[in-house]
Amino acid sequence: MNPMEWQPDRASQEPLHRQIEHYLKQKMTTGEWAPGMRIPAQRQLADMFRVNRSTIVTAVDELIAQGLLEGNAGGGTRVVSTVWDSLAAKPMLNWHDYIEAGTQQPNSQIVQIINHAEFQPGIIRLGTGELSPELLPVQRMQDVLAKLSTRAMTLGYEEAKGSMWLREALSNRMAGLGVEAPSSSILVVSGALQALQLISIGLLEPGSSVIVEAPSYLNSLHLFQTAGVQLNGLGMDEEGVIVQDLAHRRQTSRDSIMYTIPSFHNPTGIVMSEGRRDELIALSERERLPIIEDDVYRDLWLDEPPPLPLKARDAAGNVLYIGSFSKSVSPGLRIGWITGPKTVIDRLADIKMQTDYGSSSFSQAIAAEWLTSSHYDDHMAELRAALRERRAHMLGLLEQHLTGLAEWRKPSGGFYVWLRLNDGISATRLFQDALRQGILLNPGSIYDRTMGAFLRLSYAYASHQELSDGIVQLARLIQTQVRA
Amino acid sequence: MNPMEWQPDRASQEPLHRQIEHYLKQKMTTGEWAPGMRIPAQRQLADMFRVNRSTIVTAVDELIAQGLLEGNAGGGTRVVSTVWDSLAAKPMLNWHDYIEAGTQQPNSQIVQIINHAEFQPGIIRLGTGELSPELLPVQRMQDVLAKLSTRAMTLGYEEAKGSMWLREALSNRMAGLGVEAPSSSILVVSGALQALQLISIGLLEPGSSVIVEAPSYLNSLHLFQTAGVQLNGLGMDEEGVIVQDLAHRRQTSRDSIMYTIPSFHNPTGIVMSEGRRDELIALSERERLPIIEDDVYRDLWLDEPPPLPLKARDAAGNVLYIGSFSKSVSPGLRIGWITGPKTVIDRLADIKMQTDYGSSSFSQAIAAEWLTSSHYDDHMAELRAALRERRAHMLGLLEQHLTGLAEWRKPSGGFYVWLRLNDGISATRLFQDALRQGILLNPGSIYDRTMGAFLRLSYAYASHQELSDGIVQLARLIQTQVRA
Numbered sequence: 027m028n029p030m031e032w033q034p035d036r037a038s039q040e041p042l043h044r045q046i047e048h049y050l051k052q053k054m055t056t057g058e059w060a061p062g063m064r065i066p067a068q069r070q071l072a073d074m075f076r077v078n079r080s081t082i083v084t085a086v087d088e089l090i091a092q093g094l095l096e097g098n099a100g101g102g103t104r105v106v107s108t109v110w111d112s113l114a115a116k117p118m119l120n121w122h123d124y125i126e127a128g129t130q131q132p133n134s135q136i137v138q139i140i141n142h143a144e145f146q147p148g149i150i151r152l153g154t155g156e157l158s159p160e161l162l163p164v165q166r167m168q169d170v171l172a173k174l175s176t177r178a179m180t181l182g183y184e185e186a187k188g189s190m191w192l193r194e195a196l197s198n199r200m201a202g203l204g205v206e207a208p209s210s211s212i213l214v215v216s217g218a219l220q221a222l223q224l225i226s227i228g229l230l231e232p233g234s235s236v237i238v239e240a241p242s243y244l245n246s247l248h249l250f251q252t253a254g255v256q257l258n259g260l261g262m263d264e265e266g267v268i269v270q271d272l273a274h275r276r277q278t279s280r281d282s283i284m285y286t287i288p289s290f291h292n293p294t295g296i297v298m299s300e301g302r303r304d305e306l307i308a309l310s311e312r313e314r315l316p317i318i319e320d321d322v323y324r325d326l327w328l329d330e331p332p333p334l335p336l337k338a339r340d341a342a343g344n345v346l347y348i349g350s351f352s353k354s355v356s357p358g359l360r361i362g363w364i365t366g367p368k369t370v371i372d373r374l375a376d377i378k379m380q381t382d383y384g385s386s387s388f389s390q391a392i393a394a395e396w397l398t399s400s401h402y403d404d405h406m407a408e409l410r411a412a413l414r415e416r417r418a419h420m421l422g423l424l425e426q427h428l429t430g431l432a433e434w435r436k437p438s439g440g441f442y443v444w445l446r447l448n449d450g451i452s453a454t455r456l457f458q459d460a461l462r463q464g465i466l467l468n469p470g471s472i473y474d475r476t477m478g479a480f481l482r483l484s485y486a487y488a489s490h491q492e493l494s495d496g497i498v499q500l501a502r503l504i505q506t507q508v509r510a
Numbered sequence: 511m512n513p514m515e516w517q518p519d520r521a522s523q524e525p526l527h528r529q530i531e532h533y534l535k536q537k538m539t540t541g542e543w544a545p546g547m548r549i550p551a552q553r554q555l556a557d558m559f560r561v562n563r564s565t566i567v568t569a570v571d572e573l574i575a576q577g578l579l580e581g582n583a584g585g586g587t588r589v590v591s592t593v594w595d596s597l598a599a600k601p602m603l604n605w606h607d608y609i610e611a612g613t614q615q616p617n618s619q620i621v622q623i624i625n626h627a628e629f630q631p632g633i634i635r636l637g638t639g640e641l642s643p644e645l646l647p648v649q650r651m652q653d654v655l656a657k658l659s660t661r662a663m664t665l666g667y668e669e670a671k672g673s674m675w676l677r678e679a680l681s682n683r684m685a686g687l688g689v690e691a692p693s694s695s696i697l698v699v700s701g702a703l704q705a706l707q708l709i710s711i712g713l714l715e716p717g718s719s720v721i722v723e724a725p726s727y728l729n730s731l732h733l734f735q736t737a738g739v740q741l742n743g744l745g746m747d748e749e750g751v752i753v754q755d756l757a758h759r760r761q762t763s764r765d766s767i768m769y770t771i772p773s774f775h776n777p778t779g780i781v782m783s784e785g786r787r788d789e790l791i792a793l794s795e796r797e798r799l800p801i802i803e804d805d806v807y808r809d810l811w812l813d814e815p816p817p818l819p820l821k822a823r824d825a826a827g828n829v830l831y832i833g834s835f836s837k838s839v840s841p842g843l844r845i846g847w848i849t850g851p852k853t854v855i856d857r858l859a860d861i862k863m864q865t866d867y868g869s870s871s872f873s874q875a876i877a878a879e880w881l882t883s884s885h886y887d888d889h890m891a892e893l894r895a896a897l898r899e900r901r902a903h904m905l906g907l908l909e910q911h912l913t914g915l916a917e918w919r920k921p922s923g924g925f926y927v928w929l930r931l932n933d934g935i936s937a938t939r940l941f942q943d944a945l946r947q948g949i950l951l952n953p954g955s956i957y958d959r960t961m962g963a964f965l966r967l968s969y970a971y972a973s974h975q976e977l978s979d980g981i982v983q984l985a986r987l988i989q990t991q992v993r994a
Contacts, residue, residue, distance in 0.1 A: 091860070093853035141863060145669055162665035171659035179655075181646035181840035185629055216700065216866045249864055356665035358871025371573050376575070379625060380733055381707050382700040386870035387842025426724035 034075055040357050042077050042481050043084040050085060054094055054105055062487075063105045087135045091331055097139050101226050108418035135473055136457075145468050150496040152460075153468030154290065154487035155441055156357055163355065163405045163487070169409065170395045180387045184377045188214025188363075189390040195397040196349070196363050203324075204338030205347065207365040213375050214363050216385045216423075218350040219247070220378075221364040225318060225346065226253040227277060228377045229370070234282035237275075239267045241473035241480070243292040243320075244285055255282075265437075266291070267296030269305040283316045289332040290323035290440025293473045293482035297438060300333045306340045315344070322350040322362070327439040328414050343367045351393055353441070354406060361385060361393045370450055413486065420485040420493055427501035431508065432481075444470075447479050451507050454478060459503045465496050518559055518664040526561050527568040534569060536587055547589045549579065559919055571619045581623050620941075620956055621730060622939065629952045634980040637952030638926050638943075638971035639776065640841055645896055645970070647839065647889045654879045664871045670859045672698025672847075673874040678756050679881040680833070687808075688822030689831065691849040697859050698847050702806050702834040702867045703731070705848040706769075708858045708865075709802060711738040718766035721759075723751050725957035725964070727776040728769055729802070739766075743958055748919075750775070750782030760797050767800045773816040774924025776805035777966035782924060784817045791823045799828070802993050806834040806846070809890050811923040812898050827851040835877055837925070840888060845869060845877045866954045897925075897970065903978055904969040911985035915992065916965075925970035928954075931963050935991050938962060943987045 034045040050065075065071075068086060072079045086103055086146050089095040096106050120192025134497035143149055180189065187193060193209035200207040215221045222244075230236070232254025238244045240259025250257060258281055261268050267286060275281075286306075288298035298306075311318050319336045337347040343366070364374065378384065396402045420443060421436060428434075433446045447453055453469045489495060518529040534549075549555075552570065558564045570587060573579040580590045627633055646971025664673065671677060679695035684691040699705045706728075714720070722728045724743025734741060742765055745752050751770060759765075770790075772782035782790070803820045821831040827850070834846035848858065856905050862868065880886045904927060905920060912918075917930045931937055937953045944951050954964025972980060 091857070093856050138860070155665060159666055164662050164665065167663060167665060168661075171655050171663075174653045175655035175659060177652075178648050179651060181648065181651060181842045182640060182643055183841045186625060216870070219864075220866045245763045247864065252864070290583065324707060356871075357667045357867070358663075358665045360868065360870045370732060372577050373575070376622070380703075380731065380736070382704045382844060382866075383841070386700070386842065386844045386873040387840070388872050388876060389870040466592075 032079045034077065036285065042075075042298065043081045043088070045078070046071075046075055046081065047085040047088050050089060051094065065105065067102070083135070090135060090138065097135055113272045127389065136469070138246075138463075138471075140466065140468065143461060146399050146464075148464060150465045150492045150499075151484075151487050152465055152468070152493075152496045152500065153482050153484050155468075155482075155484055156355075156487055157353070157409075157491065158487050159498050160489065161409060163401070163409075165358065165403055166396075166401045167392075170392055170399070170401060173399075173468070174388075174395060177508050179391055182387075184214075184384050184390060186384065187212065187371065188378050188385060189387065189394060192361075192390045192394040192397075193363075195394050196365075198366060199397060200337075200347075201388050203403045204334045205365070207347075208368075212363055212365045213371050213378065214361065214385050214390060215361040215378065216362070216382065216389075217352055217357075218320060218348050218362040219249075221348045221362055221374075222247070222318070222320075223242065223249050224364075224374045224377050224381075226250050226255060228374050230255050230282060235279075237272065237281045237284040237315075239286060239291060239294075241293055241470060241477045242285065243287065243473065245474055248264070262291070262294065262296060264296060266296055267303045267306070269302060269309055273309055273313075276309075281315070283318060284310075285318045286336070287320045287323070288336055289321055290326060290442075292323070292440070293442050293468070293470070293480075294444040295435070295437030295440050295442045297332050303333055303336055303339060307336055307344075310340075310344045311342050317345045319345050320345045321347060323440040324349070325354050326410070326413065326441070327436045328410055328417060332439065337365070346370065351396070354409070355393075355396060355402070359389045359393060361389045376393055416485040416490075416493070419490060420497070423494060423497040424483075426428075427497055431501065431504050434483075443483040443485065443486045445483055447481065447504070448508075449479075451479070451504055453481055456481070456500075456503055459506075460500060463499060463503070465499055467500075518561065522901065526559075526833040527565045527572070530555075530559055530561070530565065531569040531572050534573060535578065549587050549589065556856045559739050567619070570918065572620060574622065581619060600662055608773075620953070621732075623945070624950065624952065624956075627945060628785045631947075634949045634975070634976045634983075635968075635971050636949055636980045636984065637968050638950070639952075639966075639968055640836075640971055641837070641893075642971050643971065645893060646974065647885070647893075650880075650885045650889055651876075652841065654876055654883070654885060657883075658872075658875055658879060663875055666871075668698075668871050668874060669867050670863050670868065671696065672869060673871065676845075676874045676878040676881075677847075679878050680849075683881060684821075684849060686832075688818045691831075692852075695852045695853050695855050696847055696849045697862065698845065698869050699843040699862065700840075700846070700866065700873075701836055701917070702804060702832050702846040703733075705832045705846055705858075706731070706802070706804075706863075707733050708848075708861050710739060712858050712861045713854070714739050714766060719763075721756065721765045721799075723770060723775060723778075725777055725954060725961045726769065727771060727957065729958055744776065746775070746780060747979060748780060749786045751786070751790070751792055752779055753786060756790075757793055757797075760793075760799070765799070767802060768794075769804065770820070771804045771807070772820055773805055773985070774810060774921065774926075775927050776807070776852060776924070777952070777954070777964075778928040779919070779921030779924050779926045781816050787817055787820055787823060791820055791828075794824075794828045795826050803829050803831045806829060806837050807924040808833070809838050810894070810897065810925070812894055812901060813922045816923065821849070830854065835880070838882060838893070839877075839886070843873045843877060845873045871976045898973075899971040900963060900977070903974060904967065904981070907981040908967075908976060910949050911981055912988070915985065917990050918967075924969045927967040927969065929965040929967055931988065932964065932992075935963070937965055940965070940984075940987055943990075944984060947983060948988070949983055951984075 032049055034042045068079055068082045071082045090097060094106055095103050097103050192214055193212045196212050197207050197209050226249050230253060235256040235258050235259055236250060238257050239262050244257055260272055266288060290297060317336060322337055324332060335347060337345045346364060346366035348364050351359050426436060431448055434443050437443060457469045459466050468482040470477035516533055518526045552563055555566045578590055579587050581587055630833045676698055677696045680696050681691050681693050710733050714737060719740040719742050720734060721744055722741050723746050728741055744756055750772060774781060801820060805819055810814060819831060821829045830848060830850035832848050835843050915932055918927050921927060924983060940949050941953045952966040954961035
């Protein structure tokens, strides 16, 4: 490509990244860039067009989202071969214009790479926030299915808020956590993610803002941003989010709502203390700040149960509480729930009906059978024992191989070790180097832009052997960076 | 209420319905309108404020959506008792502001009433577009569950596009319909509604427009309108949508996409002819008009299988095809699929991952087991026999009781009889009168604003006895109107 031949028009109303995107697309349409070709590095492109690298990233991300380019494991970007064919051959219809037109933004590039890499055979997933296949209760699930196969199941639609059997079981469960949640105030959802999705479109207007912990799982999702909602991070210490800073912040800015994971926070593993919980609820009442409490890791305590939920302290009805079976029993169930003031739940249920007419009756029956039999509690006891072993294994490996290269704390539950790499080590480079070697990491930057020095490690997913191999390999890659 | 005390300000920038909404809300906040109180009829309110009835309807709908008012079976509107309490007592947090703020619009009032009434015990549902509980394959489903209980199931997340087992089974199924759909071009969704939802946010931009049949199922949903997309109706005759009118229309306006139910159309039951299908595909290629083919009723043919799908005639990749298990096997499964150009499917899969991380693994395994065993075909044969009986029963009842009062055609498949009431009979009044007597109807107006003279009847849902009682009662109510 001759660097002199084209430059974006800085006087144009069209944003630079759009101009570049169209220019790059033209390269493919005309055949100048052939299918499978590796395109110039983003740095080079930035130099060529005399723009910031972020402008290039935006343009390239868009083309990836349109299926014209694909990132590869080595960090390079290639023209997709099959898609190019259809684009160049006879584009009876330019679906790409439609794909560009939708309001929903594609996942960020790094999250797309992670989503994709997760299904590559043989890859070691050191950061994955799921239970390992070997920890999933296959035998118990077979028992549950066998039991359900003897019953007349609901094959039709469930009520808008979900099966009464499951909602009553959840209501009992919540009562055990000090939360009074009648079944009419519970909405069954297809996983906690859907609860957040419903909140983002049902309760927040474009331009509103959400306080999140810094770092936060929410930053790794696109769904709030897609709804035009901004995320504002608030610092944490070992007791959780720093409520005093939130109080100060409220004096100058009025965020619409707060999102928090008080128990076994994702990605840091921190448990919010009793005192901090009380402080936060007091602030919420004083300031009329609604709170989304994401409590999906609660039952994964390893040392002792966490303090009661924020929702149990919420006399004013300010807290929306989200729970899930995905982290404890089976992500494949796609069953979670949300509880809060009935009017809010009614509204969210109406939107859910418009979105998917409710969650799978089968998944709901399975979840209800789990909760109302002894399976759930028995399984959790076994799971905790297994996770304790895995935690010990990972902490031992880190001690042995990463001492002096990184810092971390022992988590008291959940899945994660939040690792801070020592100065001078680039987590982005580490991510790329590791991926080339078949190791998938979750860099801290996807949870907070400023947390590039961190990695979220998970002792829940990879096997014993994979954890050993992965951490050894990771240590080697870090050593390489340190020595260079 | 003193009609002199308040009037909306016609000079204000705030729309009249908003002003009225706020005024009515104030009546409740101040306690002037007590919990449980029946508010004045919409006609009266319209007179009081000297506005169109539709302005009142908009304001009242909004208050219903906010949980402050509720429609009741008699057609009146009352102040909700519980919600009023929380509003008046100590509104620590005004969730209503949040509920108003979300971008998703609530379901229309009549659809909300229908959704709600469907769960009232004892109600006769004469228009419901689902299989009756007695038609659902409970025994076969138990067999399927028993079989799955002996297998090691996927308890973890599935691939973004859905379980490979199911997608391959669907790919085979589509091949049998003349559609070449590799598993990489199939996305498993949680019902056809979710497919439409993904299209509305993933492929259409606000301000775009969709051609639909007039009447169309799509008008009974809010989801396209919520995405800022307009629906434009196109007339039908007994061969389906009138493609020639579409060709004329294209000369002056460019709709973004077309949505059609070519086989056993909802609500009319019409089957698009072979010739019309070819015409439509030719137009789609010539005009580069993409098509959404909603084919969820295909397997419910009663006389002979319908012509091959539009998708089977689509060499240019202009058609997105949607199928579902909800109408044939079990709505509770919440499993459907969409197939089309791989780039489009990739995009929709990415959005689905952001929305709910995929559909229930259990539902997917159940669906795959259905398709790959003899259960599906055997069940369909039985189901057709049962639906033929039901169709005959309903047509007999209509013949006996509604001759001279309404007109209809014998449907050749699907669930519906599209009934045209003779002139002078108000379907809206009929809806209200019937609801008071425990009979739920689907008025034509929810499928097209101009089709107030129609009813969608369904022979699929109500029992034999309920159908008899319901039609007799319906005839009586119509007679009452005719005599008045």
